[in-house]
Amino acid sequence: MKIAVHFYSYYKDLSGSAETTETLPPGSTIADLLKQLMARFPELGAMQNSTLVAVGVDYQGRGYLLKEGDEVSLFPPVQGG
Amino acid sequence: MKYRSSRRCKADDGIHDLRFAIYDLRANALLAPSFTGHVVVKRQLTITLEPIDEAALLTKRKISDDMGxxxxxxxxxxxxxxERTIKxxxxxxxHRMVEHQFKLLFDEMEKSWPIESVRLVHRIGVVRVNEPSLWVEVVAPHRxxxxxxxxxxIDELKRVVPIWKKPFA
Known part of the structure; x- marks a missing residue:
């Protein structure tokens, strides 16, 4: 399945792009997606534990089961205000 | 009485629920100890590239006679x-997630306090030193x-609303 991935804040700099697409086998989780992304973008590796993940507009944990068409966003801790 | 945020921001499964906040109302004299009612709160959220015009916001404020x-x-x-000097x-x-997360926060406020209205303006884009980036107004019966x-x-905004900053020297 294909998963659209969006990067925000300095994750865009670390990955060198604002978005990408990853292909994963059915039954994959966000943890699987992150593992694949960290291999492709090693600069993101150091941020692994603090990375926040949203599917659509809701936060999700590493165990979330991805579905075809999911839009995943990766970003560092938020800093509004 | 304890207020517990019903939402989680999951940084890491199970172990790393950085965003799961628990507030003990008894610990803070400012907090309402016994609100159980439900009112529909007037809400206004503005995310803007424009400078915050506080005077204009104040002229649009509406307060009912029951608010103090x-x-x-x-x-x-x-x-x-x-520790760096910036300009x-x-x-x-x-944006889409900002709007959604604020809606969830306003829903929580509506359940937790008898407020009449909340208005929030957050600037995006470049904001110079000494200029406001955030304006919040809450109207309630008591202080x-x-x-x-x-x-x-404001605490929750800084925990869950996806806005980031990049300082310029």
């Missing part, structure tokens, strides 16, 4: 950021509720 407290908060860009901060937002709700909203 208005708390306003202005967040201003400081000259120092992580400005550029704010970036994930305790207004202060508490406003404080909680």
């Amino acid at each position: 407290a208005v708390v306003r908060f202005l967040g201003v860009v400081r000259r120092t950021e992580e 400005a901060i550029e704010y970036e937002a994930f 305790g509720e207004a202060f508490a709700a406003c404080q909680w909203l």
Whole structure:
């Protein structure tokens, strides 16, 4: 399945792009997606534990089961205000 | 009475629920101890590239006769950021998610305090030192509720609303 991935804040700099697409086998989780992304973008590796993940507009944990068409966003801790 | 945020921001499964906040209302004299009612709160959220026009916001304020407290908060860009002197901060937002997360926060406020209205303006783009980046107004019957709700909203904004800043020297 294909998963659209969006990067925000300095994750865009670390990955060198604002978005990408990853292909994963059915039954994959966000943890699987992150593992694949960290291999492709090693600069993101150091941020692994603090990375926040949203599917659509809701936060999700590493165990979330991805579905075809999911839009995943990766970003560092938020800093509004 | 304890207020527990019903939402989680999952940084890491199970172990790393950084965003799961628990507030003990008894620990804070400002907080309302026994609100159980439900009112529909007037809400206004503005995410804008334009400077915050506080005077214009004040002229549009509406308060019913039962309200006794208005708390306003202005967040201003400081000259120092992580011990560095800066000239400005550029704010970036994930707009769709910002709107959704604020809706969830306003829902929580509505359940937790008897506030009449909440208005929030957050600037994005470049905001210079000494200019406001955030304006919040909460209207409630009493000051305790207004202060508490406003404080909680700003704390939660800084925990879950996807806005980031990039300082410029």
